[in-house]
Amino acid sequence: MTITLRIEKAAHGGVFVARPEGKVVLVEGALPGELVEAEITEEAKSFLRARVTRVLEASEHRRDHFWPEANSGAGGADFGHIELEEQRRIKSEILSEALSRMAGLDLSPKVVAVDDSDGLGYRTRVQLHVAPDGTVGVKGSRSNDVIPVTSLPLANQEINELGLHTRRFPGKKKIFIASSPDSLQWSIDGEIGGSKVITEVVGGRVFDLKPGVFWQAHGLAPKVLLDGVLAHLGELEPGSEVLDLYAGAGLFAANIAARFPESKVHAVELAEAAVQSGKSSAKGMKNLSFEKSDVLVYLRAREIEISTVVLDPPRSGAATKVINQLVRLKAKHIVYVACDPVALARDIGLLREAGYELESLEAFDIFPHTHHFETLATLRLSNLRT
Numbered sequence: 001m002t003i004t005l006r007i008e009k010a011a012h013g014g015v016f017v018a019r020p021e022g023k024v025v026l027v028e029g030a031l032p033g034e035l036v037e038a039e040i041t042e043e044a045k046s047f048l049r050a051r052v053t054r055v056l057e058a059s060e061h062r063r064d065h066f067w068p069e070a071n072s073g074a075g076g077a078d079f080g081h082i083e084l085e086e087q088r089r090i091k092s093e094i095l096s097e098a099l100s101r102m103a104g105l106d107l108s109p110k111v112v113a114v115d116d117s118d119g120l121g122y123r124t125r126v127q128l129h130v131a132p133d134g135t136v137g138v139k140g141s142r143s144n145d146v147i148p149v150t151s152l153p154l155a156n157q158e159i160n161e162l163g164l165h166t167r168r169f170p171g172k173k174k175i176f177i178a179s180s181p182d183s184l185q186w187s188i189d190g191e192i193g194g195s196k197v198i199t200e201v202v203g204g205r206v207f208d209l210k211p212g213v214f215w216q217a218h219g220l221a222p223k224v225l226l227d228g229v230l231a232h233l234g235e236l237e238p239g240s241e242v243l244d245l246y247a248g249a250g251l252f253a254a255n256i257a258a259r260f261p262e263s264k265v266h267a268v269e270l271a272e273a274a275v276q277s278g279k280s281s282a283k284g285m286k287n288l289s290f291e292k293s294d295v296l297v298y299l300r301a302r303e304i305e306i307s308t309v310v311l312d313p314p315r316s317g318a319a320t321k322v323i324n325q326l327v328r329l330k331a332k333h334i335v336y337v338a339c340d341p342v343a344l345a346r347d348i349g350l351l352r353e354a355g356y357e358l359e360s361l362e363a364f365d366i367f368p369h370t371h372h373f374e375t376l377a378t379l380r381l382s383n384l385r386t
Contacts (some may be wrong), residue, residue: 014371119368317343
């Protein structure tokens with residue numbers, strides 16, 4: 001069924017809100033203020049989902065999508081029809097609304113660019129899927145259908161030149177490709193090709209990453225986020241302890257340990273390959289240790305109070321149980337790296353209720369042409385609660 005809609009505003013998740021006769025419709029491929037025709041794709045009790053099929057009155061910020069496959073339903077570039085500056089304005093609005101609604105904060109943060117490019121060719125990590133006939137593509141938007149692709153405009157030159165997306169792999173299901181300036185690796189249903197490890201250099205530290213270890217997809221993101229974390233940490237007292245929770249391969253932990261050799265840095269991470277990569281990259285650093293553990297399990301077993309925490313949780317955020325443990329352990333200074341604004345706002349709200357004050361907040365557009373972005377927040381336990 002196709003309906004005509006006037007779009008009101010953006011909502012979290014890469015969709016836009018219309019309210020015909022009071023019914024909420026979440027629309028893909030739209031822009032605020034537009035009049036569109038849209039096909040209903042899902043009907044739930046409290047809302048509908050729809051996809052734009054025709055634009056009747058276009059926003060001044062609309063542009064032709066740079067990726068032809070997106071018009072066939074390919075996911076992964078849901079803001080590709082929007083001018084870059086407007087993308088960032090929308091993301092800033094989403095962050096502001098989340099902080100207001102869930103944390104009671106009246107702020108106007110800006111999601112800023114990390115370079116002056118057109119937002120293409122930045123991805124150093126790509127996941128592809130294989131259709132039953134062996135054709136390679138990407139998942140459809142909100143779908144498990146594999147949409148064939150002939151180009152990967154968000155991926156960097158090395159991944160495009162490798163060309164796995166143009167080949168056929170009958171009987172296979174998933175392809176993962178990772179690149180760095182000196183290495184290129186791919187995995188086809190777990191079978192590794194290319195480099196045995198991916199080597200990344202950030203902050204003067206060398207990280208040799210085993211297959212499957214998480215690393216930021218934007219080539220500039222690790223340095224941007226590391227610089228932000230170090231700036232938000234400020235100066236550390238000699239002998240102080242820093243916990244790096246959800247530490248991955250130790251991007252933050254290793255560089256903090258190198259910056260503050262008289263501090264003790266403890267990295268906590270559940271993924272075995274990431275812990276192994278972190279330990280390998282941190283050989284010789286006597287003030288850095290790694291522990292393979294679920295973060296919540298680790299915090300529940302701990303009794304010593306925490307001075308400083310760097311927190312980089314998955315998209316779902318830290319959530320109530322982890323936040324409660326940080327409060328119990330009286331973490332004085334929390335630097336929170338977040339990839340989901342709503343999860344972050346929820347957690348900031350929980351921390352504010354427990355006596356923490358938000359000291360600073362900044363946001364980076366390290367996922368251009370998608371609705372995703374990263375936010376960096378600093379919170380400190382109020383003197384009234386210490």
